[in-house]
Amino acid sequence: MARLTPAELAAARDRTIDDVLPGPDDPPLRVLFCGINPGLVSAATGHHFARPGNRFWPVLHGSGFTPRLLRPDEQGELASWGLGITNMAARATARADELTPDELVAGGRRLRALVVDRRPRWLAVVGITAYRTAFGIPKAVVGRQEERLGDTGIWVLPNPSGLNAHWSRETMVEEFARLRAAAQE
Numbered sequence: 001m002a003r004l005t006p007a008e009l010a011a012a013r014d015r016t017i018d019d020v021l022p023g024p025d026d027p028p029l030r031v032l033f034c035g036i037n038p039g040l041v042s043a044a045t046g047h048h049f050a051r052p053g054n055r056f057w058p059v060l061h062g063s064g065f066t067p068r069l070l071r072p073d074e075q076g077e078l079a080s081w082g083l084g085i086t087n088m089a090a091r092a093t094a095r096a097d098e099l100t101p102d103e104l105v106a107g108g109r110r111l112r113a114l115v116v117d118r119r120p121r122w123l124a125v126v127g128i129t130a131y132r133t134a135f136g137i138p139k140a141v142v143g144r145q146e147e148r149l150g151d152t153g154i155w156v157l158p159n160p161s162g163l164n165a166h167w168s169r170e171t172m173v174e175e176f177a178r179l180r181a182a183a184q185e
Helices: 006-012 040-045 056-062 072-081 101-118 128-135 169-183
Strands: 031-035 083-087 122-126 143-149 152-157
Touching: 006 040, 031 101, 031 169, 040 072, 056 169, 072 083, 083 101, 101 128, 101 143, 122 128, 122 169, 143 169, 152 169
Parallel strands: 031 083, 031 122, 122 152
Antiparallel strands: 143 152
C-alpha cells in the first residue's frame, strides 16, 4: 500500500466504511468481528484494520480463522469463510479515544440490531473499553461473555491496534484461537 499523505488522512476524518458481510451465496455468518471505529488509514482506503502495524490480519491468520494471511484490501474474502467485519462507531478518527461515550452507546444499539438481522453465531468485539461502554458492562473482561444477543454468543477480544501494547501478538493469537474453537463447537 502506498503511503498516504497528511492531506489524504485529514480528508478521511469522519468518513465511514462499509461493513464486510456475507452475501446470499456465501456460508452463514459464523463470526462477526466488530472493531471500535475506522482509523484514518481505513477510512482513506475503505479497508478495515488497514493501518500498518495493526495486528488484526496476522492474528486472524495465526489463530486459524483464515488459511493464509490476508491484506486489508482482500477483506471481501472473509465472507467465503462465514466471517464479517463491522464497527461499533462508524465515524473515522485518528484514535478511538476521540469517540464520545454517547457514540459508543449508539453504536452498541446499532450493533445489537445488526446481530438480530444477520444472526451470527458469535459477535467478536475487538476492544474491551468500547465493549464496556457500548453494552453498559463496566467490569467485563476479555473472553467469552455471559450475555448473549438471542442465539449469538459474545466474545471480547483485545484491540489489535499497534497502540495496544498490553497484548503481544502471541497472546492475541491465543485469545482469537479460543474464539475460533468455540465457533467450531
